[in-house]
Amino acid sequence: xxxxxxxxxxxxxxxxxxxxxxxxxxxxxxVEVDVDFPRGKELNIxxxxxxxIENLSITPENLYDKIKHLKIDLIALTxxxxxxxxxxxxxxxxxEVLKKVQAPYGIYVVFGNxxxxxxxxxxxxxxxxxxxxxxxxxxxxxxxxxxGNAVLNIIGIDDFSTRRSNLVQSYKxxxxxxxxxxxxxxxxxxxxxxxxxxxxxxxxxxxxxxxxPKPYHLMKMGKLARMNIIKGLHYYNEKxxxxxxxxxxxxxxxxxxxxxxxxxxxxxxKENKSVTCVS
Numbered sequence: 001x002x003x004x005x006x007x008x009x010x011x012x013x014x015x016x017x018x019x020x021x022x023x024x025x026x027x028x029x030x031v032e033v034d035v036d037f038p039r040g041k042e043l044n045i046x047x048x049x050x051x052x053i054e055n056l057s058i059t060p061e062n063l064y065d066k067i068k069h070l071k072i073d074l075i076a077l078t079x080x081x082x083x084x085x086x087x088x089x090x091x092x093x094x095x096e097v098l099k100k101v102q103a104p105y106g107i108y109v110v111f112g113n114x115x116x117x118x119x120x121x122x123x124x125x126x127x128x129x130x131x132x133x134x135x136x137x138x139x140x141x142x143x144x145x146x147x148g149n150a151v152l153n154i155i156g157i158d159d160f161s162t163r164r165s166n167l168v169q170s171y172k173x174x175x176x177x178x179x180x181x182x183x184x185x186x187x188x189x190x191x192x193x194x195x196x197x198x199x200x201x202x203x204x205x206x207x208x209x210x211x212x213p214k215p216y217h218l219m220k221m222g223k224l225a226r227m228n229i230i231k232g233l234h235y236y237n238e239k240x241x242x243x244x245x246x247x248x249x250x251x252x253x254x255x256x257x258x259x260x261x262x263x264x265x266x267x268x269x270k271e272n273k274s275v276t277c278v279s
Contacts, residue, residue, distance in 0.1 A: 019210075019254035023057040026066060026247070027259040030266070031233065033240055035178045035198045037150045037269025044071050046103065047263040049078040049184075049203025050246030051094065052114065053087045055253040058260070064097040070264055074105040077135075078203045078244065079112025079159060079184030085122045088129060095133050105145055107135045110156045112184035112204065114250065116164070140169040144177065150269065151177030155197070160185035161204070161222070167195050178267065186229075186243045187222035189236040199267065200241035205230040207245030211257030231258070 037043070046067060058066075075098055082091050098107055109130055111123070118126060127137045136143060138156020145152045153174050158164035165188055179197045186202035208215030208230055218225035224243075231245050245261040 019256045022255040023055075023249055023253055023260060025259050026058060027245075027261050028066065028070075029261055029263045031242060031263060032266045032268055033199050034270045035267045037147075037178060037267065039269050041147070041150050041269035043105075043147065043150075043152065043267040044073045045180075045201070045265040045267065046070065046072045046075045046098075046101070047078065047201050047242070047244060047265055048075070048247055049201075049244035049261075050080040050112070050206055050248055050250070051077070051082070051091075052080055052246070052248030052250050053082045053091050053094070054084060054248075055250060056248035057253065058247065060093040060097045063094060063262075064100060066262060067101060070101075072101050072103045072264070075101070075103045075107040076182050076201055077107070077109045078182055078201050079110050080114040080203065080246070080248075080250070081109070081112075082126075083114040083117040085118055085125075088122075088126050092129065092133060095130070095135065099134065105147070108143075108154055108156065108182055109135050109137045110182045110184055111137075111139065111159055111164075113159050113161045116159065116162050138182065139164070140166040142170060142172070142174050144175065151175075152267075153177045153179045155179055155181045157181060157183040157188060159183075160188040160191075167192065171195060180267070181241075185222070186241060187224050189239075189241050190223055193237060197239055197241075199265070200239070201244070201265065202241065203244040203246050205243060205245075206249065206255075207231040207258030207261070209246075209249055209251075209255055209258060215257075 139158045142155045157170045181197045181200040185204045231243050247260045
């Protein structure tokens with residue numbers, strides 16, 4: 001009986017150690033999406049979500065080493081950067097290394113439910129500090145980029161899970177062009193039948209984080225989770241949307257059955273529309 005107990009204790013220790021080590025095993029996913037750009041036009045988007053600096057294993061230097069060789073035109077951060085005011089300045093170390101990439105079209109940020117754990121005054125301060133570093137923060141806002149002979153509308157929809165999303169305000173003034181939506185909680189796609197988008201980037205679910213045997217704990221996080229739509233490429237009304245597994249963790253700094261993720265999305269102009277995903 002004592003031996004069995006020791007074996008079980010050892011197995012638990014090894015499982016916990018493996019789950020912790022998994023937080024350092026960052027996957028770089030590459031996704032190609034055909035959009036209504038002129039044929040041959042491409043835009044490379046670095047997508048980071050759910051960094052959760054409170055439980056983030058990768059250092060700013062490690063992050064830079066992983067992305068410095070990538071061709072990056074634009075950077076998108078889709079929420080849950082942090083949840084404590086004291087971590088705003090440490091988080092800016094990550095912004096500094098992202099700026100070293102020199103993405104010509106800038107860094108775009110939306111907030112997630114954990115960012116709103118901050119006091120309202122701290123949220124406002126966080127936004128101001130991000131903007132002082134040259135980031136474009138979007139809380140139900142949009143911005144149009146003219147990419148030579150192509151037009152890209154970036155639409156930043158505020159967090160759906162905390163009832164801050166406002167589709168009408170987010171799309172106000174949006175004209176012709178390819179619509180790229182940045183948001184945190186992907187459940188909003190189920191409410192976007194009348195809102196045009198060509199591609200949507202999100203996060204929120206962490207791929208389950210503890211995805212063993214199944215991420216039952218996500219069932220309370222909306223209809224998509226109950227449909228087992230929690231990571232990767234999916235479609236809504238034939239429109240593609242992507243759910244990142246996130247770079248950091250929440251609650252406990254462990255992962256099982258999923259990996260931290262950095263994603264490079266390439267929007268391509270082609271005659272034949274298709275979507276492919278390459279790990």
